[in-house]
Amino acid sequence: MTISTVENKLAIDCQKINLLGLSPEKLGKFFKDMGEKPFRATQVLKWIHQIGVDDFDQMTNLAKDLREKMKSIAEIKAPEIVSYHESKDGTCKWIIRVKGGDCVEAVFIPEKDRGTLCISSQVGCALDCSFCATGKQGFSRDLDAFEIIGQLWIAVKAFNSFGEKANRVVSNVVMMGMGEPLLNFDNVIDSMGLMLNDNAYGLSKRRVTLSTSGIVPMIDKLAEVSDVSLAISLHAPNDKLRDQLVPINKKYPISSLLASAQRYLDKMPDVRRKITIEYTLMDHINDRDEHARELAILLNKLPCKINLIPFNPFDQSDYRRVTKTALYRFRDILKNAGHTVTVRTTRGDDISAACGQLAGTVRDKTRRSERHINKHQQQPIKFVMS
């Protein structure tokens, strides 16, 4: 596309191109189509993602006429921050309005040795895991790439940590917020490309984690194009129980999921890489000793570390948090079986920012949220057991 075709496209769309979400390759093509040299893409990437500039006039190493040309056809626009919340434990949450008026949430968790930003990939989620607040909201749409990377841009800007070190710099990103990232594949890949690119955020592949509920063919596709860290939301040691907690399991059962996780590792040049297994523990649901023993055997052959997450209750949830006794017994059974196990500390639950609590505002196209509300009004809570 030449500059005149770019302008023609704009005339048809009446919409400027938002450069914030363009991958390095797409930004390169944007400048090529304008008849500019490829290094312009590198310059603009740095202005946007390393210096935090959203005004072409501040890009002083670009000629004035080029800046004027860019202003007429493009923009750099992050999604709008609706509100910002800070927990007493230092966790921060942004509610962010995206195109069309829906809202998603991004959460920053500061720790001694790192600062982790948990970002969303979809408005709501179509997969309806029974313990997840996002799932109960139903599904509206996939986020565009600028709305995904925009969450990181917003956080880095908020901490004034573009360029130089800041107190609360974002060192890690987890695609663990609202939505199933592998069902918004292209936009997630473009966004992660920016996270990893040295002319943008320059994060190490070990510090960018994609968490999936188990879309098996897409895990294989991910292995073709990326080597970020992979986390699997398992939550159950057998198909009978997982079918109830994570309904996508009926389509991609545990054996096929773990096989795809192993194939993902097999593609990595570094043999020390491991999969993270996430296991949310719910009282009297999946926290019994036999579940721990079954899980230990199930994961025997997969190079992995297991992250135990005490369930965080929310409105309309059918489950209760695991007791401390059951949590530590569960952990010890896994450890004694030779597994590496961590327990995720609950953070930010006073601002509904803890794991599994993100809800945003979703104009649900599935009518699932309505069904969940009706169900709660009409029925006593039932607990599943396996």
Ligand code: SF4
């Ligand atoms: S746990 Fe993840 S995949 Fe499941 S409903 Fe929630 S956001 Fe979707």
